[in-house]
Amino acid sequence: MRFRAPRSLSPPSPQRKHRHSSTFGLNSSSESDDESDADSDSGDSVPESDSDSDSFCYASETIPSNPKQPSSRPSHVEDTIAAIRLRTRHHDPYEEWEREMKKESLRAARKNYSDAQANFHRYQSQRQLEESRRLAAAFKQDETQILKALDGWRLDQQAHENHLREMLNERNERLWGRIEASIKLEQDKVQARLDEERRIKEETERKRREQEERKRQEEERKREEEQRRKWEEDEAKRKQEEEQRKLREEKEAAAREAKERDEKLKSEAENRKAAGMTTSEDDWEEARKNLHITKTQGTRFVKANPSFKRIWNEGRRSITAKIGQLTNDDTDYQPSVSILLPQTGAVPPPIYTALLSTLAKALVLQAETEITAEKRSAIPLAQTTFNCLEQLEGFSEVLFAKMNQRIGPWVIPCPIPEKDFDGRAWKDDTEARKMQGYRLGEDGAVVETQNEYTDRVKGVMRLYFSVLKIVPRKAPLKKMFQLPRYWTWMARMLGSRTLLATPVGAEILFIALEVLGADALQIWGYQFVKMLHLIYDGATDGLGDGKLLGGSSPDGIAARARVKLEVESIMSGVR
Incomplete structure (x- = not known):
């Protein structure tokens, strides 16, 4: 101190x-x-x-200065x-203690300071670490946002570049399109000029070739006409000879069959007369006679009388409309007869006969069209026909005659005789074919095909067999529409090989078996079985003399197969 x-x-x-x-x-x-x-x-x-x-x-x-200082x-x-x-x-102890205390205090202060500094440094390091992490996260987020923004800008830039590129491509396409259009226009002009030159050249060449071709064709045509004329003459001569041969053979076969039948009929004449049976020729002549009477005393007479013709036209229109309205309901059949035709005595006999002819023709035409298209339509039409036959007097003869006129003698059946019922011979083959039921034109030529003719015959015959199948409720019908007529028809059909050898004959035989075969088996039993056996043998082995059931045509072969199947179905009882 x-x-x-x-x-x-x-x-x-x-x-x-x-x-x-x-x-x-x-x-x-x-x-x-x-x-x-x-x-x-x-x-x-x-x-x-x-x-x-x-x-x-x-x-x-x-x-x-103190000079006097000692x-x-x-x-x-x-x-x-x-x-x-x-x-x-x-030496003061207190001061010593105070100094020591100062030293200790300084040392403690230094230690506290160093600890505080260490804690501070640790806290500062922790804060720096957290801050660095926060800054890193913020930096990462900022980086992500920046990358997203850069990606968005990049996509926008790409879209903008694509748009500019598309615009550039469109511009280039338009530019090149105009260039190519200009080039094509020039090329078309050049091509048109070349085409015109080539066309003129080709036209000249074509005319020259056509002239040469016409000349050559004219020569070829003349040569072909000459050859065709010779061939047609030879073919016509051959066909004429073939037809004459076939006609001669058919006539000879028909003559032989007629001779055999006549001999057989002569031997059975007394028995047939006693039983009241007729031959197929008798039935055909009777049908032709009834048709002649119906025309002369009915239709032609009414057409010649204006007052009768007016009444007949009204009835004819009513009949045509009613026949076209048939259904499968049995209740519609009975009242239809009373409105189809008036009873006998309500109108003069010529008008009544003409109306019977009109009704018969309408039924036959309906059978030719409707039954041909759908065979089930034969049921209502057959019932209506049966009711008319049962209630209208004289309708049986007229209907049978009209069937014989429309489809030929298949409803009897028999071959066409050489003369008419009055003994008049046929004028020519055209009239004979008309008697067979073919439709002829004004020039006498057949106006329908063989298939159309076959379909018409099948429709009418299905109607005929369907009428035979119906059981009378009152009195029996005339003999040509009774059920025993089916046996007569089958016997006559099987007795004529000429008819069986045609496709039409085989088709009609199949229809007869399909409609009434099963019923006939129940009625005639073993006798009908023998008839079926005869039919099956004819369909399998032939008719003899090289003839086949239905012939050798495709239609005949198909009809023969159907006949065999139907016989098997009848014998097995499976329908």
């Missing part, structure tokens, strides 16, 4: 001047010696700056120095 003497107050001065040392009225040399001794004893040192800083004086102040120091100074020396050498 350093003690200093108090400084004397100096008067105020605007300027202050430092002094290098303060002696408090002592010599600097003696003071320095004493202080040096004290410092050496106590071990303390005082920096020079302390004495220098406390020593100052004013510039106006002058330190007076060379030896005064006693109070010595005491002071001695006290100072004593003080410096004194």
Whole structure:
């Protein structure tokens, strides 16, 4: 510890001047010696700056020199120095404790400071780590957003580039289109000129070739006409010879069959007359005679009389309309007869006969068209026909004659005789074919095909067999529409190989078996079985003399197969 003497107050001065040392009225040399001794004893040192800083004086102040100061120091100074020396050498425990406490406090403070600094550094490191993570996450998010923005900008840029590229391509296409159109226009002009030149050249060449071709064709045509004329003459001659041969063979076969039949009929004439049976020729002549009477005393007579013709036309229109309205309901049949035709005596006999002919023709025409298209339509038509036969007087003869007129003698059946019922021979083959039921034109030629003719015959014959199948509710019908007529028809058909050898004959035989075959088996039993056996043998092995059932045509072969199947079906009982 350093003690200093108090400084004397100096008067105020605007300027202050430092002094290098303060002696408090002592010599600097003696003071320095004493202080040096004290410092050496106590071990303390005082920096020079302390004495220098406390020593100052004013510039106006002058330190007076004391010439009278003795060379030896005064006693109070010595005491002071001695006290100072004593003080410096004194050992104070409190001060020692205070110094130790300061050291401990400083050491504790330093330790606390170092711990606080370590905690601070750890906290700062943690905060820096968290901040770095937050900054990294924010940077990552910003980076993602930036990448998204860049991707969006890139897509927009690509779309813009694509749009510009498409516009450029469209522009190029339009440009090249105009260029190509211009080129094509020029090419078309050149091509048109070349085509025109080529066309003119080809036209000239074509005319030359056509002229040569016409000349060649004319020569070829003349040569072909000459060859065709010769071939037609030869073919016509051959056909005529073939037809004459066939006609001669048919006539010879028919003559042989007629001779055999006549001989057989002569031998059976008495028995047939006793039984009241007729031959096929008798039935055909009777049908032709009834048809002639119906025309002369009915239709032709009515047409010649205007008053009768008016009544007949009204009835004819009514009959045509009613026949076309038939159904499968049995209740419609009975009242239809009363409105189809008036009873006998209600109109004059010629009109009644003409109306019977009209009704018969309407029924036959309906059979030719409707039954040909759908065979089930034969049921209502057959019932209506049966009712008319049962209730209308004279209708049986007229209907049978009309059937014989429309389809030929198949309803009897028999070959066409050489003469009419009155003994008149046929004018030519055209009239004979008309008697067979073929439709002829004004020039006498057949106006329908063989299939059309066969279909018409099949429709009418299905109607005929369907009428035979119906059981009478009152009195029996005329003999040509009774059920035993079926046996007669089958016997006559099987007895004529000429009819069986035609496709039409085989088709009609199949219809007869289909409609009434099963019923005939129940009625005639074993006798009909023998007839079926005969039919099956004819369909399988032939009719003899090289003839086949139905002939050798495709239609005949198909009809023969159907006949065989129908016979097998009847014998097996499976329908």
